[in-house]
Amino acid sequence: MTLDQKKLDMETIVSLCKRRGFIFQSSEIYGGLASTWDYGPLGSELKRNVKDAWWKAVVHNRDDVVGLDAAILMHPETWRASGHAENFTDLLVDDKKTKKRYRYDHLSEEEKAKVGTEYTEPRAFNLMLQTSLGAMEDSSSKVYLRPETAQGIFVNFKNVIDATSRKLPFGIAQIGKSFRNEITAGNFTFRMREFEQMEIEYFTNPEEAEEFYKQWIETRFNWYTDLGIRKENLRLREHAKDELAHYARGCTDVEYQFPFGWSELEGIADRTDYDLKQHAQFSGKDLQYHDQVNNKKFYPYVIEPSGGVDRATLAFLVDAYHEEDVEGSKRVVLKFDKKLAPIKVAVLPLLKKNAGIVELAKKIKTDLQSNLTCTYNDTAAIGKLYRRQDEVGTVYCVTVDVDSLEDKQVTVRDRDTMKQERIPLDNLKSYLVEKLS
Ligand code: GAP
Numbered sequence: 001m002t003l004d005q006k007k008l009d010m011e012t013i014v015s016l017c018k019r020r021g022f023i024f025q026s027s028e029i030y031g032g033l034a035s036t037w038d039y040g041p042l043g044s045e046l047k048r049n050v051k052d053a054w055w056k057a058v059v060h061n062r063d064d065v066v067g068l069d070a071a072i073l074m075h076p077e078t079w080r081a082s083g084h085a086e087n088f089t090d091l092l093v094d095d096k097k098t099k100k101r102y103r104y105d106h107l108s109e110e111e112k113a114k115v116g117t118e119y120t121e122p123r124a125f126n127l128m129l130q131t132s133l134g135a136m137e138d139s140s141s142k143v144y145l146r147p148e149t150a151q152g153i154f155v156n157f158k159n160v161i162d163a164t165s166r167k168l169p170f171g172i173a174q175i176g177k178s179f180r181n182e183i184t185a186g187n188f189t190f191r192m193r194e195f196e197q198m199e200i201e202y203f204t205n206p207e208e209a210e211e212f213y214k215q216w217i218e219t220r221f222n223w224y225t226d227l228g229i230r231k232e233n234l235r236l237r238e239h240a241k242d243e244l245a246h247y248a249r250g251c252t253d254v255e256y257q258f259p260f261g262w263s264e265l266e267g268i269a270d271r272t273d274y275d276l277k278q279h280a281q282f283s284g285k286d287l288q289y290h291d292q293v294n295n296k297k298f299y300p301y302v303i304e305p306s307g308g309v310d311r312a313t314l315a316f317l318v319d320a321y322h323e324e325d326v327e328g329s330k331r332v333v334l335k336f337d338k339k340l341a342p343i344k345v346a347v348l349p350l351l352k353k354n355a356g357i358v359e360l361a362k363k364i365k366t367d368l369q370s371n372l373t374c375t376y377n378d379t380a381a382i383g384k385l386y387r388r389q390d391e392v393g394t395v396y397c398v399t400v401d402v403d404s405l406e407d408k409q410v411t412v413r414d415r416d417t418m419k420q421e422r423i424p425l426d427n428l429k430s431y432l433v434e435k436l437s
Contacts, residue, residue, distance in 0.1 A: 010258075013188070042392055051198065072177055074143070076144065082279075150306065153174055189314050190314060195309070198312075200304065206273070217254075220266055229319045238250075267307075271303070272301050333416075338435075343375050
């Protein structure tokens with residue numbers, strides 16, 4: 001029996017994440033810092049696998065996208081040009097009685113009717129975090145922590161073209177930290193003040209932008225399902241005109257059905273030529289594309305698939321979570337896609353007091369770890385060890401027993417089917433590498 005996804009609550013996920021070392025509250029010993037989270041030993045592996053899968057899909061497996069790793073701190077003019085200094089705001093209201101602050105767009109219609117009486121009039125609040133550079137803390141030293149990675153791509157558009165001689169259409173992809181002074185926090189790692197984005201700016205001829213917009217929506221939806229997210233938990237939602245960011249003429253979100261409701265994982269936006277034009281105007285540099293075949297200069301349009309690493313990681317965690325009834329007892333298992341599973345193989349000795357078994361098990365782990373992420377564990381009886389590995393999504397368990405010393409075979413147990421197979425030691429590595437590739 002598998003637990004109905006809709007009955008899953010976030011508390012179950014949050015507590016598993018803490019207990020097993022996926023995600024911890026940031027600075028917990030000091031009472032925590034709101035909306036910031038730390039990834040533990042398993043969480044950091046999982047998140048790294050999510051980023052690697054994305055990079056492979058959008059950079060290594062394509063001919064038309066190159067990578068970039070731009071700085072978090074950028075010239076302050078960047079944010080005036082991009083419009084963030086002026087427009088990257090949330091409308092906030094205060095409850096006059098409790099003094100609590102709310103996002104205006106999160107109020108119900110009933111609550112909105114109380115604006116002016118029980119709530120203050122909405123005021124714009126800029127979400128960018130500021131810091132200062134150098135020894136002087138004056139207005140000239142003020143810089144922002146980037147609220148999106150995208151601008152690092154736009155300001156490097158010319159550099160990339162000059163360095164790579166790319167022709168349209170082509171994309172620049174980047175993964176990195178972004179920061180937003182989010183007012184309404186909550187829902188675990190869904191809305192954070194420090195988070196990671198994985199963004200592509202795909203530059204096209206203006207006439208082809210609509211076609212690539214459609215293509216990228218499909219490509220990005222399929223990325224999630226190819227990595228195991230169930231189709232019924234994913235949907236596309238097109239933005240209404242009044243929802244669009246200041247730079248976009250169209251946007252479609254890939255949404256996931258979290259336990260707290262359908263919410264955005266990624267947005268695919270048509271940013272037109274807005275950003276390149278703005279940066280050209282503010283920097284005074286020529287950022288037009290030179291079409292040498294037709295001897296034409298113009299600003300390309302940009303299609304932007306922009307996803308959150310933390311939101312994707314959370315969706316993969318939630319979707320992987322299964323509870324099964326196995327002979328009357330509950331088995332919790334994270335059925336991650338094998339590419340994403342933080343640990344691919346656990347090597348377990350059946351008897352930890354048998355020096356020969358322990359030695360062989362450790363040797364097997366050393367041999368496998370150059371190809372696969374492995375762990376060794378001898379801290380409990382085998383049944384318990386299996387359950388612990390299931391709970392963190394380890395794809396295979398390799399058990400070494402007394403017979404292994406004689407017949408040079410080990411037992412390989414599959415996480416999902418729980419089926420066990422005896423595999424000769426000589427073939428073990430190639431067997432596992434093949435199964436996991
Ligand atoms: N460059 C476009 C852009 O930044 P966005 O919709 O504001 O667009 C893109 O952000 C993605 O970044 C979102 O779909 C989400 O996955 C992630 N994201 C945005 N704000 C976030 C936050 N406060 N915490 C976690 N992830 C966030």
